Amino acid sequence: MATKERVTRAKTKMEKPRDGEGFLGLGHEELREVLRLMLLSRRFEEKAAESYQMGKIGGFCHLYIGQEAVAAGALTPLREDDYVITGYRDHALALVRGVAPKAVMAELYGRVDGCSKGMGGSMHLFERSLNFMGGHAIVGGHLPLAAGVGYAIRYREGDQVVLCAFGDAAVNIGSFHEALNMAAKWELPVIYLIENNAYGMGTDIRRTAAISQLVDRACAYEGLAARQVDGMDVMAVRAATEEAIELAREEHRPSLIEALCYRYMGHSMSDPSHGTYRSRDEVERWRKDDPILCFSDRLVEGGVISREEYEEMDRAAIAEAEEAAAFAEQSPSPEPADLYRYVYSDVYPHGADRRDLWR
Amino acid sequence: MAVITYREALNQALREEMSRDERVFLIGEEVAEYDGAYKVSKGLLEEFGKWRVRDAPIAELGFAGLGVGAAMTGLRPIVEFMTWNFALLAIDQIVNSAAKLHQMSGGQYNVPIVFRGPGGAALMLAAQHSQALEPWFAYVPGLKVCSPATPYDAKGLLKSAVRDDDPVVFIEGELLYNVKGEVPEEEYVVPIGSADVKRAGSDVTIVAYGKMVHESLVAAERLAAEDGLEAEVVDLRTVRPVDLSTVLESVRKTNRVVVAEEGWPVGNVGAQLTDDIQREAFDDLDAPVARVSALDVPVPYARNLEKLVVPSADHILAAARHVGYIT
Ligand SMILES: Cc1ncc(C[n+]2csc(CCOP(=O)(O)OP(=O)(O)O)c2C)c(N)n1
Ligand SMILES: [Mg+2]
Numbered sequence A: 001m002a003t004k005e006r007v008t009r010a011k012t013k014m015e016k017p018r019d020g021e022g023f024l025g026l027g028h029e030e031l032r033e034v035l036r037l038m039l040l041s042r043r044f045e046e047k048a049a050e051s052y053q054m055g056k057i058g059g060f061c062h063l064y065i066g067q068e069a070v071a072a073g074a075l076t077p078l079r080e081d082d083y084v085i086t087g088y089r090d091h092a093l094a095l096v097r098g099v100a101p102k103a104v105m106a107e108l109y110g111r112v113d114g115c116s117k118g119m120g121g122s123m124h125l126f127e128r129s130l131n132f133m134g135g136h137a138i139v140g141g142h143l144p145l146a147a148g149v150g151y152a153i154r155y156r157e158g159d160q161v162v163l164c165a166f167g168d169a170a171v172n173i174g175s176f177h178e179a180l181n182m183a184a185k186w187e188l189p190v191i192y193l194i195e196n197n198a199y200g201m202g203t204d205i206r207r208t209a210a211i212s213q214l215v216d217r218a219c220a221y222e223g224l225a226a227r228q229v230d231g232m233d234v235m236a237v238r239a240a241t242e243e244a245i246e247l248a249r250e251e252h253r254p255s256l257i258e259a260l261c262y263r264y265m266g267h268s269m270s271d272p273s274h275g276t277y278r279s280r281d282e283v284e285r286w287r288k289d290d291p292i293l294c295f296s297d298r299l300v301e302g303g304v305i306s307r308e309e310y311e312e313m314d315r316a317a318i319a320e321a322e323e324a325a326a327f328a329e330q331s332p333s334p335e336p337a338d339l340y341r342y343v344y345s346d347v348y349p350h351g352a353d354r355r356d357l358w359r
Numbered sequence B: 001m002a003v004i005t006y007r008e009a010l011n012q013a014l015r016e017e018m019s020r021d022e023r024v025f026l027i028g029e030e031v032a033e034y035d036g037a038y039k040v041s042k043g044l045l046e047e048f049g050k051w052r053v054r055d056a057p058i059a060e061l062g063f064a065g066l067g068v069g070a071a072m073t074g075l076r077p078i079v080e081f082m083t084w085n086f087a088l089l090a091i092d093q094i095v096n097s098a099a100k101l102h103q104m105s106g107g108q109y110n111v112p113i114v115f116r117g118p119g120g121a122a123l124m125l126a127a128q129h130s131q132a133l134e135p136w137f138a139y140v141p142g143l144k145v146c147s148p149a150t151p152y153d154a155k156g157l158l159k160s161a162v163r164d165d166d167p168v169v170f171i172e173g174e175l176l177y178n179v180k181g182e183v184p185e186e187e188y189v190v191p192i193g194s195a196d197v198k199r200a201g202s203d204v205t206i207v208a209y210g211k212m213v214h215e216s217l218v219a220a221e222r223l224a225a226e227d228g229l230e231a232e233v234v235d236l237r238t239v240r241p242v243d244l245s246t247v248l249e250s251v252r253k254t255n256r257v258v259v260a261e262e263g264w265p266v267g268n269v270g271a272q273l274t275d276d277i278q279r280e281a282f283d284d285l286d287a288p289v290a291r292v293s294a295l296d297v298p299v300p301y302a303r304n305l306e307k308l309v310v311p312s313a314d315h316i317l318a319a320a321r322h323v324g325y326i327t
Helices: A005-013 A026-052 A068-075 A093-095 A100-108 A143-155 A168-172 A174-185 A214-220 A235-250 A279-286 A291-301 A307-330 B006-020 B044-048 B060-070 B085-096 B133-138 B151-163 B213-225 B242-255 B269-280 B302-307 B313-323
Strands: A083-086 A132-135 A162-167 A189-196 A223-229 A255-260 B001-005 B024-028 B054-055 B077-078 B113-121 B142-145 B168-173 B180-183 B198-201 B206-209 B233-234 B238-240 B257-262 B290-294
Touching: A026 A068, A026 A100, A026 A143, A026 A235, A026 A291, A026 A307, A068 A162, A068 A255, A068 A291, A068 B077, A083 A143, A093 A100, A100 A307, A132 B006, A143 A162, A143 A174, A143 A189, A162 A168, A168 A174, A168 A189, A168 A214, A174 A189, A174 A214, A174 A235, A189 A214, A189 B242, A214 A223, A214 A255, A223 A235, A235 A255, A235 A291, A235 B060, B001 B006, B006 B024, B006 B044, B006 B151, B006 B168, B024 B060, B044 B054, B054 B238, B060 B077, B060 B085, B077 B290, B077 B313, B085 B113, B113 B151, B133 B168, B133 B238, B133 B269, B142 B151, B142 B180, B151 B168, B151 B180, B198 B213, B198 B242, B206 B213, B206 B242, B206 B313, B213 B233, B213 B257, B242 B269, B242 B313, B257 B269, B257 B313, B269 B290, B290 B302, B290 B313
Parallel strands: A083 A132, A083 A162, A162 A189, A189 A255, A223 A255, B024 B054, B024 B077, B077 B113, B113 B168, B142 B168, B206 B233, B206 B257, B257 B290
Antiparallel strands: B001 B180, B142 B238, B198 B233
8 A cells, every 4th residue: 555655665765855955946926826826626526526526527537636735836837838748637737837717617518618529528728829648548548649748849859848748657658668668769858657546447557567766767778867856846847847848848858757646536526535545544654645735835834935825825716716606607508510520630521421410 | 037237247257157166266457456457356365365366467468478378387367357458468379379389389288268358448547448359369370369258148157158178258348247138046057159049030030139229129129110121140259269160051931131230341250250151141131130240440548539439329229220221
């Protein structure tokens, strides 16, 4: 079982985070923004969970609650013209990247104002204007896509980077190895980020991976920088990502970052938070290390934010989540004509023929 | 007869076949400690131990290929895919290895393996998680493809699949696991390649498989109640090899045919069957064969659109009325 020792043990392998003035030299404004994004993710998903329970959201809905430090730490140091691609646990990454909460919620509700026009749902959030490239639901499927984005960057001699996030269980699939090999060999500016929340559904990753520290998989690919971080500590994730970004931008070196974190909820809204595969105690232990509470405490202690300001920020996040839900609620469902609208980039070439008559 | 769920019927088949033949083992994601993502393998780990019920990494291509190798070496693997959408990662091993080895080796190696798991659209799972892929595999010589609709057929067919000396693609209905039906206490098998008339009728034949069998039965009842027409529902149960003679026998009686299936229309099982029917029973037809399928688009997330895409009893009823010239 994944215990707290897992991180502590891993930490000894880690270099000390580049934590100069305690907060990576970030200004108060920037630090508060990182905290705000984590709070927004949390409150947004709590609202989404409520809407799911009420049947307003359907399908598979995977929450990021507990892992917020990873998305916030990894995405905030990116430039606007960098790229982000991820798996189906994508709400927090979309929000941190800047996708409007209203557009994300409307997508979860399956409405036209959703960021994917109601066609994709929870697992398939896209926002091209922010280079947010999805939301992919086949484990490992998007890792080669990230290599392809990196390839296009090099091709055009750009200096952008790609941040590609995925779960621990994805390290066992072929596309992980295939993608890392190409990224390393061709020096593609891709940062592969393992959100190691210790489980793939109900399976402890240690039962299926023949390696104890997933980050060590990087050894197989020369040129691939590797770093393991405490994924409950947003500044640690940020420090590691900043380094990786620099390597990718300046030296075209790809990285593999393993962020050790934990999901508090079930694998998806249809699964229990604990059960045969992990105990309630274990979940409770990790909750004591809540990434948002830990970070906000540090900011309060460091005089970056006052308690009152924090409370106010939290209330604003709750209000934003409520507004997003209210917006989604009144957004219309897609039209039947939209069925054929997005299948091809040009008009659907086959016509609605006799096969569709029975509709 | 005991009334059990489709899920329990599959579980019984697995348990019985694993008890009967110690070469049979199960491998797949979450099949052991978690009892299967859909609880089909419940209790099997405890009974048979980890060499026979193995939790696999998320590595579909890898563990499907491992299954093929084990089958070449005399074991009888059952490879579970959490859903058939993920089997697309393993299609290379299914198509390029399993389906070909017997012929390529001049008959030296056979591959007695079952690839199984749920297929079809459930509810709002969006494009990557809602695919009915029977026709993809039915296309491939060397494979057999089953898609049972009832607990009885699920159990009997799975037992035949395990005993078969060739690779069998076994596609369960994601929405059928809780369907209940009668299953005898005593041992039985349902042969691969035999269709079953699920409802007798004389006015129109509805051919279906998997989940669409249930939709067809609903449509048939409504057709009887509202239009006074008796539909005969033929459940293919196996889509490769297909039991054409049962289909033709029905067509010769009713002279009107609707083929209903869940997946996309182009090049699907119904397309092939329609060709078979027009060739073999042209003179018996009083109307062109009508085909019901999903719309020719990836399944969208939004509930209202998904409902339009995935075929249901309404669409089958409309098609049956059409071939019966009822407007
Ligand atoms: C190829 C493939 N196989 C199986 C699945 C079903 N599935 C969805 S999520 C998941 C577990 C993934 O765990 P992990 O990579 O650790 O990500 P996490 O959900 O923990 O964020 C599985 C098995 C899938 N989506 N794709
Ligand atoms: Mg995980």
